[in-house]
Amino acid sequence: MMVRPDTQLRTIIRAMTEVVLPAVDPANQMAQEQAQVVVGTLLLMAERLPLQFQFDRDELQRLTDFAEQLAGVASGGPRTSDLITRLAADARAGRDVLERAKADPAELVDTVRQLRAVAGAVVDTVFADAAAAPCRDAVWHEVLTMSRDQLLRERAWVLPQGFEQDPSSLPSLDSLLGTAAATG
Amino acid sequence: MLTAEKILPRGHDKNAPQPAWIEDLRGRYTTEREIDAILTRRLGRRAGPGYAPQSLATLRAGVEALLHDELDEPFTVLDTRWLTGGASKVQMAFTLDWVEPGVGRTRTPMVLRMEPAESIVETSRLREFQLIRAMRGVVPVPPAYWVDADGSHLPYPALIYGFAPGATRPSTATSGVSGLGINFGPALRGPLASQFVEHLAAVHTFDFSGAQLGAFDVPQAGTQSVEWGLNWWARVWEEDCGEEVPLMNLAAHWMRQNMPPADRICVVHGDYRAGNYLFTEADARITALLDWELGRLGDRHQDLAYLATPVFGHLAEDGATFLASGLLPPDELYEAYEKASGLTVDPRRLHFYKIYNAFFLAALTLGTGYRIARGGKTHQDVLVAWLIGIGSLLLDEIRMLLEKGF
Numbered sequence: 228m229m230v231r232p233d234t235q236l237r238t239i240i241r242a243m244t245e246v247v248l249p250a251v252d253p254a255n256q257m258a259q260e261q262a263q264v265v266v267g268t269l270l271l272m273a274e275r276l277p278l279q280f281q282f283d284r285d286e287l288q289r290l291t292d293f294a295e296q297l298a299g300v301a302s303g304g305p306r307t308s309d310l311i312t313r314l315a316a317d318a319r320a321g322r323d324v325l326e327r328a329k330a331d332p333a334e335l336v337d338t339v340r341q342l343r344a345v346a347g348a349v350v351d352t353v354f355a356d357a358a359a360a361p362c363r364d365a366v367w368h369e370v371l372t373m374s375r376d377q378l379l380r381e382r383a384w385v386l387p388q389g390f391e392q393d394p395s396s397l398p399s400l401d402s403l404l405g406t407a408a409a410t411g
Numbered sequence: 412m413l414t415a416e417k418i419l420p421r422g423h424d425k426n427a428p429q430p431a432w433i434e435d436l437r438g439r440y441t442t443e444r445e446i447d448a449i450l451t452r453r454l455g456r457r458a459g460p461g462y463a464p465q466s467l468a469t470l471r472a473g474v475e476a477l478l479h480d481e482l483d484e485p486f487t488v489l490d491t492r493w494l495t496g497g498a499s500k501v502q503m504a505f506t507l508d509w510v511e512p513g514v515g516r517t518r519t520p521m522v523l524r525m526e527p528a529e530s531i532v533e534t535s536r537l538r539e540f541q542l543i544r545a546m547r548g549v550v551p552v553p554p555a556y557w558v559d560a561d562g563s564h565l566p567y568p569a570l571i572y573g574f575a576p577g578a579t580r581p582s583t584a585t586s587g588v589s590g591l592g593i594n595f596g597p598a599l600r601g602p603l604a605s606q607f608v609e610h611l612a613a614v615h616t617f618d619f620s621g622a623q624l625g626a627f628d629v630p631q632a633g634t635q636s637v638e639w640g641l642n643w644w645a646r647v648w649e650e651d652c653g654e655e656v657p658l659m660n661l662a663a664h665w666m667r668q669n670m671p672p673a674d675r676i677c678v679v680h681g682d683y684r685a686g687n688y689l690f691t692e693a694d695a696r697i698t699a700l701l702d703w704e705l706g707r708l709g710d711r712h713q714d715l716a717y718l719a720t721p722v723f724g725h726l727a728e729d730g731a732t733f734l735a736s737g738l739l740p741p742d743e744l745y746e747a748y749e750k751a752s753g754l755t756v757d758p759r760r761l762h763f764y765k766i767y768n769a770f771f772l773a774a775l776t777l778g779t780g781y782r783i784a785r786g787g788k789t790h791q792d793v794l795v796a797w798l799i800g801i802g803s804l805l806l807d808e809i810r811m812l813l814e815k816g817f
Contacts, residue, residue, distance in 0.1 A: 229653060229654065229777050229781050229799050229802060230799050230800050230802075234781065234784055234785055234796050234799070235796055237784070237785065237787070237792075237796075238784050238792040238793040238795070238796040239793055241787060241792050241793065242792065242793035245464045246464075339654070340653075340654045340655070343654050343655040343656065343657065344654075344655045346655070346657045347655035347656070347657045347659070347660040348660075350657050350660040350661055350664070351660050351664070354661075354664040354668075367661065370657050370658060370660075370661045371658075371661070371810055371813060371814055373657070374657070374658040374806065374807075374810045375807075375810060378658075378803050378806055378807040378810060379807075381802075381803035381806075382803045382804060382807060384803075385800035385803060388797070388800040390591070390592075390722060390800060390801050390804055391804070392721065392725060392726055392733075393726070
């Protein structure tokens with residue numbers, strides 16, 4: 228999927244610095260200052276966004292370690308004991324999340340792109356290789372089926388851009404990604 | 412398309428193309444010589460700097476340098492100002508005080524149309540210049556005056572043509588960026604639609620045999636023009652895409668297996684839609700057809716399919732009727748076209764060229780748009796990046812058309 232924040236941020240910063248900022252009224256100090264802060268914030272986001280996941284995972288790793296240490300050394304009365312029990316349980320939950328969060332987002336995107344490339348090459352081969360002729364109908368069907376599902380998600384992703392003629396015909400992105408419960 | 416060449420090794424950098432890769436692409440995708448030259452030139456420059464913002468003073472100096480070579484009499488470039496002109500080209504309006512041949516000293520409003528470092532539509536200024544000149548007197552186009560085909564005088568290749576009165580949309584209209592989905596309103600649709608069709612018929616019935624179109628290769632009858640077109644856009648897709656889309660591979664194979672022979676070769680505008688012509692609102696008159704950069708010699712069905720591309724139209728007030736290019740339902744436009752041109756509209760070729768057009772638009776938005784926005788190659792990176800969002804609609808159009816079949 229090509230509509231990604233890294234590309235968007237890069238172009239927004241360029242538009243702000245090369246087109247918008249030079250056109251902001253020099254006499255309007257608040258507008259000048261806020262425009263500069265907007266650019267600074269965008270630069271920070273562009274630099275840090277690729278590291279956001281690693282930062283959060285690193286933080287969870289260290290907090291889980293800390294929680295386990297804390298649960299091991301802390302003791303006290305019933306209220307303290309209850310909280311220590313809860314902290315130990317949350318640390319176990321943290322370990323579970325860490326176990327499931329081993330791959331970096333960049334690795335995930337790279338793998339998606341590699342699969343896209345090789346799948347595309349297989350399509351090319353099937354339609355160029357006479358020996359592959361018997362499977363062409365099946366390949367045709369698989370590509371169209373995958374594309375229908377994938378493109379539904381991509382169209383829902385960019386729905387706010389306003390290109391759809393009938394936006395109500397699209398399912399929500401949450402329902403398509405199965406994230407409604409998680410985000411709700 | 413050969414499979415082995417398309418799986419690029421990890422680490423291959425399309426932003427720094429190697430000569431061997433460029434030559435391989437040129438060998439696999441035979442197309443018109445000028446298009447090959449333009450695409451090869453852009454790959455050769457890709458690793459170079461991005462677009463550097465240009466001042467009006469710089470462009471004015473470039474225009475003056477060009478005119479010093481072109482004009483014998485003294486001249487003055489006046490009233491320079493920016494024009495917004497979509498996502499693909501930098502445009503500056505100015506007035507030229509000059510001695511016009513056959514007229515004498517006069518002041519003429521003009522437009523400089525210049526490429527950025529890389530455009531979302533990488534095309535030839537020479538071809539655009541020649542085609543606008545050829546169409547003068549056939550359909551309303553501005554007079555094309557001069558061309559700096561290789562950027563000898565200006566920072567990038569450019570042409571200069573006359574300033575045409577009018578606007579691309581009504582003063583109260585709503586539309587998306589780059590002229591997408593312009594709503595002309597019920598009162599304007601009828602008169603604009605009839606001219607829109609008549610002008611297209613005039614383009615397609617124009618006898619180009621005597622025209623000065625040296626930057627165009629004339630295809631043989633049959634499938635050569637469509638094959639050149641397919642190779643053009645398949646090459647652009649391979650050069651630019653940031654990630655493969657198996658549906659694009661499938662569509663390319665379907666098109667190569669189903670290339671329709673053209674019954675006649677004609678001038679094709681290539682980008683004939685709302686937003687690419689000017690009209691004066693008071694009399695609903697089309698004053699200029701613009702954006703000829705995608706023009707070529709080919710099959711009229713390319714334009715006919717294009718004007719009905721979903722993203723260029725919208726639903727009418729009833730919420731159900733699709734208005735092609737914001738004007739009329741496609742069938743009504745095609746019926747009027749057949750009457751105006753005396754040519755037939757073939758549904759099978761329309762179907763083919765709908766897929767062809769969606770393929771090339773997807774290559775531009777998802778491929779080139781991504782590549783040049785990442786590289787900072789244009790004056791409109793933010794707009795180009797915004798247009799990437801249309802790509803999924805275009806791909807879904809391809810999917811639906813492939814599923815539907817002829």
